[in-house]
Amino acid sequence: MTDAGQCVRRASHPTAALGIIFPLDERVHDGQTPSHRRLTKRICVAEPAPGPTHVLPIPAWLDCDHVGLALCMLKNVSSWNFDMFLFNRLTHGNALACLVSHLFHLHGLLKYFRLDPMKLRKFLVLVQEDYHRRNPYHNAVHAADVTQAIHCYISEAKLARTMRPQEVMLGLLAAAVHDIDHPGVNLTFLRNTGHYLARVQRGSSVLENHHWRSTLARLRESEVFEHLVIAERHELEACLQSLILATDISRQSEFLSRFQLLMEHGALDMTDAAQRHLILQISLKCADISNPCRPWHVSHRWGERVCEEFFRQGDLERRSRMPISSLCDRYTDTIPTIQIGFMTHVAMPLFEAWAQFMDTHLSRSLLCNLVRNRHRWQQLQHGWNGGSNGCQQQDNTPRSWHNTFLVRW
Numbered sequence: 001m002t003d004a005g006q007c008v009r010r011a012s013h014p015t016a017a018l019g020i021i022f023p024l025d026e027r028v029h030d031g032q033t034p035s036h037r038r039l040t041k042r043i044c045v046a047e048p049a050p051g052p053t054h055v056l057p058i059p060a061w062l063d064c065d066h067v068g069l070a071l072c073m074l075k076n077v078s079s080w081n082f083d084m085f086l087f088n089r090l091t092h093g094n095a096l097a098c099l100v101s102h103l104f105h106l107h108g109l110l111k112y113f114r115l116d117p118m119k120l121r122k123f124l125v126l127v128q129e130d131y132h133r134r135n136p137y138h139n140a141v142h143a144a145d146v147t148q149a150i151h152c153y154i155s156e157a158k159l160a161r162t163m164r165p166q167e168v169m170l171g172l173l174a175a176a177v178h179d180i181d182h183p184g185v186n187l188t189f190l191r192n193t194g195h196y197l198a199r200v201q202r203g204s205s206v207l208e209n210h211h212w213r214s215t216l217a218r219l220r221e222s223e224v225f226e227h228l229v230i231a232e233r234h235e236l237e238a239c240l241q242s243l244i245l246a247t248d249i250s251r252q253s254e255f256l257s258r259f260q261l262l263m264e265h266g267a268l269d270m271t272d273a274a275q276r277h278l279i280l281q282i283s284l285k286c287a288d289i290s291n292p293c294r295p296w297h298v299s300h301r302w303g304e305r306v307c308e309e310f311f312r313q314g315d316l317e318r319r320s321r322m323p324i325s326s327l328c329d330r331y332t333d334t335i336p337t338i339q340i341g342f343m344t345h346v347a348m349p350l351f352e353a354w355a356q357f358m359d360t361h362l363s364r365s366l367l368c369n370l371v372r373n374r375h376r377w378q379q380l381q382h383g384w385n386g387g388s389n390g391c392q393q394q395d396n397t398p399r400s401w402h403n404t405f406l407v408r409w
C-alpha cells in the first residue's frame, strides 16, 4: 500500500471531522489479523506463479492448505450459491483480488486487452487495500460478492452473446471498485459532521464520485491501461465512471423507470451500445443489492452486517449528541424490520423488472430466494423482543420506506 493510499483511507474515516479517536482493535471485524494484512501486501511484490496464463491466479506461495480449497471453490464461480465469506477465509482476506484476477482469465480479458498480469494484480491489491476492513458491510468482501453476482448475470446467454469484451471487463471492474474507500457512513452523516468528502464534492452522488476518483488514482498508479492509446483509455474511464455513479441508490427510481419504459415499449435493442450500457448499469445495480436474493445462510449474514454498519453510525451520532439517523438506532430499530422494508420496497421492484427482462432460471431463483428470505425475516421479527420494538411506530407505507432507504444509504 502506498502513502497516498494510506492518506485517502485515513481522510475518509467517518470520524475525521468529529475528532473521536477509537482504540485500535488488532482483530478486525472479518477475522483478519495483521499477519493476514501482511500476506495481502506480499501479493503485489511476489513473482507471478509459473505456468500458462489460464492457470488460476491464486498465488501458490501463500503457503496454506486452504489454497487448494479456494481453487476448488473457483470451479463453481458461476454458481449463485457461491459463498464469498468462505472464499475470503480460504484466500486469507484476498477474495477480491483473487476473484477478479480469476474472472479476467476466465473471460479471456488479459489476452484480449493485452493486459500485464502483474499490473492488473497491483491494481487489484491497491483497490482491495483501499476498502475499509473495519466496515461490517462496505468492505472488499462486499465488492467481491457484487463482482461474482455481475459475473453470473453477464454469463447468462442473453448478455453473453451481446456484450462486447470491453463491456464485460467494465462490468467486472465497476463491481470491484464501486464502493472503494467507503467510510461506512452515509452522506447525511458526512454533511452533518462537515466531513471533507462532503465539502470537496458538492451536489449529488458525493460518495460515488469519491469512489470514482479513488479508482482513477489506482488505475493511474498501477498503469494497468497505460499501453492503450489515450482515446481508448479515456473511453474506458468514462464508461467506468458512468457505471460507478449509477450505483447511487438515490438514483434507483430514475434507472428503474428508464429500464421499465424501454421494456414496455418493446424498444430494448441489444445491438445499440447506449442500451447495452444501460443494461450493464442495471445489472450492476442488481448485483449491488443482491444480498437478499442469496441463499439464506449467506443472505442473513449480509443483512446483519449492513444493519451493524447502520447501528455503528447511530452510535457515533449518539456519542456526538447528533440526531440519530433513521434505521440507525440499535435500541429501537431491528434487523428483521430493516431487512423486510428493504426487500419489499427496494429490492423486489428491481428484481421483478430484471426477471421481466431476463426470464431465466437464475432470475426466477433470485426472486424465489428473495421471497423465502423475507419470510424468514418475518418469522424472526415475531420473536424479536417478544414482537415489540420501536419500529412499530415506523411509517410503513412503501413511499416512506423507499425514501428512508434512499436517504440512509
Ligand SMILES: [Zn+2]
Pocket (backbone or CB within 6 Å): 142, 146, 178, 179, 288
Ligand atoms: Zn455496494
